[in-house]
Amino acid sequence: MTPRRRRMVAMTGGLVCLVAATALVLTAFEQNMLYFYTPTQIAAGEAPEGRRLRVGGLVEQGSVRRTPGSLEVRFDVTDLDQTITVAYAGILPDLFREGQGVVAHGLVSTDGLFEADEVLARHDENYMPPEVAEMLEERGHPPDASLR
Amino acid sequence: MVPEIGQISLALALCLAVALAVFPLAGAHTGNVRWMEVARPCALGMLAFVALAFAMLAVSFFRHDFSVLYVAQHSNLKLPAMYRFAAIWGAHEGSLVLWQLILSSWTVAVALASRTLPQVLRARVLGVLGLVSIGFLLFILLTSNPFLRLFPAAVDGADLNPLLQDPAMAIHPPLLYMGYVGMAVPFAFAIAALLSGRLDRRWARWTRPWTTAAWMFLTVGIALGSWWAYYELGWGGWWFWDPVENASFMPWLAGTALIHTLAVTERRGLFGNTTLLLAIAAFGLSLLGTFLVRSGVLVSVHAFASDPARGLFILVFLAVVMGGALLLYALRNAATNPQTGFKLVSRESALLVNTILLSAATVLVLFGTLYPLALDALDLGKISVGPPYFNLVFILPMLPLLLVVGAGMHASWKATDTAAWGRKLRAPAAIAILTVIILTVAAYGFAGVLTGIGILIAAWVIASALRDPVAWLLRRGPKPRRSTWGMQVAHCGLGVTTLGIVVVSAWGVETDRRLALGESLEVSGYEFQLDRIEDVQGPNYRAAQGVVNVSRDGRPVTTLYPQERVYEVQQNPMTEAGIDAGWRHDLFVALGQPLGEEAWSVRVQVKPLVRFIWLGALIMGLGGLLAISDRRYRVAAPKEDES
Numbered sequence: 001m002t003p004r005r006r007r008m009v010a011m012t013g014g015l016v017c018l019v020a021a022t023a024l025v026l027t028a029f030e031q032n033m034l035y036f037y038t039p040t041q042i043a044a045g046e047a048p049e050g051r052r053l054r055v056g057g058l059v060e061q062g063s064v065r066r067t068p069g070s071l072e073v074r075f076d077v078t079d080l081d082q083t084i085t086v087a088y089a090g091i092l093p094d095l096f097r098e099g100q101g102v103v104a105h106g107l108v109s110t111d112g113l114f115e116a117d118e119v120l121a122r123h124d125e126n127y128m129p130p131e132v133a134e135m136l137e138e139r140g141h142p143p144d145a146s147l148r
Numbered sequence: 149m150v151p152e153i154g155q156i157s158l159a160l161a162l163c164l165a166v167a168l169a170v171f172p173l174a175g176a177h178t179g180n181v182r183w184m185e186v187a188r189p190c191a192l193g194m195l196a197f198v199a200l201a202f203a204m205l206a207v208s209f210f211r212h213d214f215s216v217l218y219v220a221q222h223s224n225l226k227l228p229a230m231y232r233f234a235a236i237w238g239a240h241e242g243s244l245v246l247w248q249l250i251l252s253s254w255t256v257a258v259a260l261a262s263r264t265l266p267q268v269l270r271a272r273v274l275g276v277l278g279l280v281s282i283g284f285l286l287f288i289l290l291t292s293n294p295f296l297r298l299f300p301a302a303v304d305g306a307d308l309n310p311l312l313q314d315p316a317m318a319i320h321p322p323l324l325y326m327g328y329v330g331m332a333v334p335f336a337f338a339i340a341a342l343l344s345g346r347l348d349r350r351w352a353r354w355t356r357p358w359t360t361a362a363w364m365f366l367t368v369g370i371a372l373g374s375w376w377a378y379y380e381l382g383w384g385g386w387w388f389w390d391p392v393e394n395a396s397f398m399p400w401l402a403g404t405a406l407i408h409t410l411a412v413t414e415r416r417g418l419f420g421n422t423t424l425l426l427a428i429a430a431f432g433l434s435l436l437g438t439f440l441v442r443s444g445v446l447v448s449v450h451a452f453a454s455d456p457a458r459g460l461f462i463l464v465f466l467a468v469v470m471g472g473a474l475l476l477y478a479l480r481n482a483a484t485n486p487q488t489g490f491k492l493v494s495r496e497s498a499l500l501v502n503t504i505l506l507s508a509a510t511v512l513v514l515f516g517t518l519y520p521l522a523l524d525a526l527d528l529g530k531i532s533v534g535p536p537y538f539n540l541v542f543i544l545p546m547l548p549l550l551l552v553v554g555a556g557m558h559a560s561w562k563a564t565d566t567a568a569w570g571r572k573l574r575a576p577a578a579i580a581i582l583t584v585i586i587l588t589v590a591a592y593g594f595a596g597v598l599t600g601i602g603i604l605i606a607a608w609v610i611a612s613a614l615r616d617p618v619a620w621l622l623r624r625g626p627k628p629r630r631s632t633w634g635m636q637v638a639h640c641g642l643g644v645t646t647l648g649i650v651v652v653s654a655w656g657v658e659t660d661r662r663l664a665l666g667e668s669l670e671v672s673g674y675e676f677q678l679d680r681i682e683d684v685q686g687p688n689y690r691a692a693q694g695v696v697n698v699s700r701d702g703r704p705v706t707t708l709y710p711q712e713r714v715y716e717v718q719q720n721p722m723t724e725a726g727i728d729a730g731w732r733h734d735l736f737v738a739l740g741q742p743l744g745e746e747a748w749s750v751r752v753q754v755k756p757l758v759r760f761i762w763l764g765a766l767i768m769g770l771g772g773l774l775a776i777s778d779r780r781y782r783v784a785a786p787k788e789d790e791s
Contacts, residue, residue: 025512025541029519032534054532071662071749090660091383091740091749094712094721131530 034105036131043082047108055084055114056103056132064098077102077114079135086114093121101132151216151295154204158245158295161197161252162285164190168255168278172271176343184271191259191274194281195252202249205236205294215301218242218294224307224717226688234318235308240442240458241294243321247438248284250322251329255281258333258358265354272340273333280332283465291457307717310689316376324369324396328434330362331399334406335431335473338424342476347424352414357781359410359427360634363403364772370396371765379725384658384736384753386761389538391446394517395437398510402430405506408499416561418496422503428473433510435466445521491563498556505545505552512541550605550646553639554580554612576611583607587651592756595654602650610643631778638771641764648760656755660740664747672754675699676708676737681748689715689722694748696726696737710739710750734758 036054037047047053060076060083067073072089075098086104096102096119106116168190175183205218209232214220222235222242237243255277262270288294311317337355341347373396378386387393406426412419440446443459490496516533524530558572584604588594613636619625628636657672668677679695691711698705708726715722728735733756740749 021544024544028537028540029516029533032537033531034534036530036532054530066743068745069662071660071743091738091751094723 036103038079038135039077039082039084040079042084042108042114049108049110052105052107054103054105054131055086056101056135057084058132058136059096059098059100059102061099077104084112084114086116086119088116088119090117090119092119096121103131150204150207150211150213151297154201154208155289155293155295157197157201157204158285158289161194161201161248162282162289164194164197165278165281165285168194169275169282170278171275172278173275173343176268176271176275181267184267187271187274187278188259190278191252191255194278195249195256198245198249198252202236202245205242205245206233208295209233209235212305213301214303214305215298216294217296217298220298220302220305222308223305224688225304226716227305227308227313228687230315230318231308231313234312237321238308238312241288241292243325244284244288244292244442245294246322247325247329248281248288250325251277251281251284251332254330254333258336262354268344269340269351269354272343273336276336276339277332280336280469283469287458287461287465291461304717307688307715310713310715310718310720310722311380313688313715314376314380316372317380320369320372320376323365323372327362327364327366327369327403328396328399328437330358330365331403331431331434333358333362334410334427338427339473339476341424342473342480345480347413347420349414349417352410352423353781355427356407356410356414357776359403359407360772360776363400363407364769364776366396366400366403367765367772368769370400371762371769374765375762378758379727383723383738383751384725384755386652386758389516389535391517392441394513394538395440398513398517399430399433399437401506401510401513402426402433405503405510406430408502408506412496412499416490416496418490419499419503424477426503426507428470428477429510432466432470432473433514435462435469438462439466440517490561493559493564493566493569495556495559495561495564498552498559501552502549502556505549509542509545512545513538516541547601547605550609550642553642554605554608557612557636557639558615572615573612576608576615579611580604580608583611592651592655599650599654602654603647606643606646606650608643609646610640613637613640613643629778631775631780634771634773634775634778636771637774638768641767641769641771643764644760644767645762645764648757648762648764651757652755652761656753656758658751658753660749660751662743662747663750664745667747669750669752671752672733673700674705674735674754676735676750676752678748678750684711686713688717689713691724692739692742694726694737694739694750696750698728698735706735708735708737710737712739712741729759731759732756 034052034054036056039055039057041047042055055077057077057079060078063074063076065074070089071091072087073092074085074087076083076085078084086106088104088106100121103120104114104116105118105120106114109115168187171183171190172187175181175186207213208216208219209223210229212219212223212225214223218239218241222238223232227235235242237246255274258277259270259274262273265273334355337351337358341351370393373393374386377388377393378384406423409419409423409426413423439459439462443462445459516537520531520533554576555569555573558569560569581604584600584607587603588600594600616625616628617633617636620627659669659671661669663669663676663678665678665680668675670676675698677697677699679697682693682695684691684693691713693709693711696708696710698708706728708728710726711724713722713724714720723738723740725736725738727737733754736751736753736755738751740751742748
């Protein structure tokens with residue numbers, strides 16, 4: 001091969017690698033983007049099926065139900081208009097409380113249940129998941145208040 | 149009186165910072181020697197006043213002076229003395245004072261250690277550091293004054309966040325800041341080079357030890373943060389790709405690329421422009437990290453908009469510093485264009501690949517961190533980017549990079565004798581393959597191709613790094629120089645960290661279970677029995693403490709005491725894991741919630757080689773220390789034409 005052809009081959013190879021890497025990165029990005037939905041949006045059928053998403057709101061007072069003898073737990077999350085039931089099997093965060101803000105990651109199942117694989121709550125006394133705080137504010141609810 | 153002294157000290161420090169910026173820079177421009185000589189006393193004076201302000205804040209904390217708002221918000225009568233000291237940097241205002249204290253210390257260190265530097269360069273470096281100090285002192289005084297009074301004074305304080313009441317968290321911020329702020333020094337050197345329009349090999353030699361020192365602190369600081377997250381956040385993860393973590397990791401990536409291009413610039417006079425850009429980028433990313441962590445933008449971009457003073461200040465500061473630096477870079481062409489080239493198989497090529505891959509990783513992490521913020525700011529939806537994205541975009545450049553690291557270490561500058569090179573790499577390659585076979589067949593069992601590749605490259609880097617030291621010990625090779633030792637030790641640490649990450653990711657076991665008292669659970673051959681739950685009283689918290697007996701084949705191994713703490717003042721529950729740390733693996737138990745009927749939710753984990761992750765980082769830091777201690781950085785500046 002002449003040096004010129006060798007350079008051509010090297011550049012083409014590099015370009016192909018770069019395009020492949022870019023495609024891979026963009027696909028990974030697209031697949032790992034989690035959109036935030038409110039219970040109202042989910043009730044209206046706006047949430048895509050079979051795609052992981054985040055849902056947030058306040059944990060309805062008195063709605064936490066445990067399956068005896070296991071880690072399974074269900075609770076209702078509300079944005080004060082609509083409510084969705086979240087099912088989760090695992091350890092809830094330290095600051096998970098009824099009446100407080102929560103964000104869950106997971107899938108909407110066909111029967112309208114939200115199957116969560118991750119549940120996040122506040123980090124401290126003053127913290128409210130930002131999406132939940134803004135959502136409540138839009139509904140005219142003071143952001144620092146909780147359901148009492 | 150004490151807080152007022154502190155505030156006045158900060159104002160005086162600002163005056164000195166202005167003098168430090170104006171006179172040496174103007175003096176360097178006009179050739180006025182006496183103006184340039186002002187730099188050293190100004191730097192010393194600035195440090196003295198900032199240290200005084202810091203001391204006054206410390207005194208306020210120790211005296212429980214709850215008439216100081218910051219103390220009232222972050223301390224408490226029952227807070228142990230050690231954490232009252234750590235509480236100084238437990239929140240925004242105080243951490244900025246610490247930041248400025250460290251910046252002033254770096255400035256003085258440069259002022260004192262730079263006697264061998266040409267006067268003009270020294271004046272410019274110190275002047276630029278003075279400019280940075282002006283920015284941060286203004287930031288403190290205008291938006292984040294820690295000495296604000298509270299009237300009437302509080303009876304008791306609101307306590308330090310329980311998460312921060314921990315030894316590692318007490319020293320994590322100072323170390324991290326040493327690294328962050330230390331990146332200001334190579335930045336100042338870069339600006340000085342641009343101002344003078346001269347970038348040569350001596351410049352690179354002077355800049356190298358400072359950059360390595362900052363990098364070293366950053367490395368250990370990040371590792372400490374990861375270790376803290378592992379045992380204190382309670383759930384055994386050691387890296388979450390959280391924006392706050394990314395904020396410290398991006399300067400590290402850019403800084404790592406920078407110490408490597410500096411090596412090329414010093415030894416061969418090449419990559420000058422890349423070095424300048426990386427020096428600017430590393431400090432820019434440090435400032436960006438400060439912005440992300442301190443502006444409230446991560447909690448919500450709208451929280452930032454509702455209290456914009458702080459965030460806006462850093463954003464403008466960032467824009468001015470970066471804009472100015474890049475403009476200067478565009479206008480001045482400082483790097484000389486040497487006529488020397490290098491062959492395809494050479495150390496320069498390896499380091500070029502290193503620079504490209506590290507920069508790519510930095511950009512991809514930056515993209516994943518900032519994209520959700522941008523989208524939210526434009527009201528285009530709220531998204532978060534999951535860890536799998538970061539894992540992929542990080543592993544993608546790292547796999548080839550580690551391969552190149554192992555090979556590149558033994559390549560020569562300019563052109564490599566490929567036959568000799570191949571002979572040197574034979575032993576490391578054999579050891580790497582052997583390690584894969586031992587670990588995946590004998591020790592842990594097969595766990596996928598990617599895991600095999602991961603172990604292969606980790607062992608490859610370790611073996612390749614240790615090849616020359618071992619050859620020297622066996623009296624078959626020459627004694628390496630200190631800086632070469634440092635390079636090999638640091639790369640060995642990189643391999644150790646990689647090995648830890650691969651093994652714990654592939655073979656770590658996590659189980660969440662409901663355990664009633666007396667019940668037990670088997671994980672990886674260990675039997676974890678929840679014996680009882682008892683009440684424990686700490687200095688400022690109460691805790692439910694589990695007593696978990698761990699046994700293997702019926703023989704007791706250890707007893708773990710995980711706690712669920714409730715701190716008295718803030719009433720926050722907090723999980724304190726019970727960990728039996730070991731070389732081979734960690735046994736980890738954390739209590740979740742009581743589930744009724746005398747049962748608790750419990751997380752049990754067995755984490756093989758998890759300690760290697762942080763051990764490797766410490767080894768990397770040690771490598772940095774060895775490299776800095778090389779004699780050639782302390783002898784008088786060599787002549788330009790020395791080879």
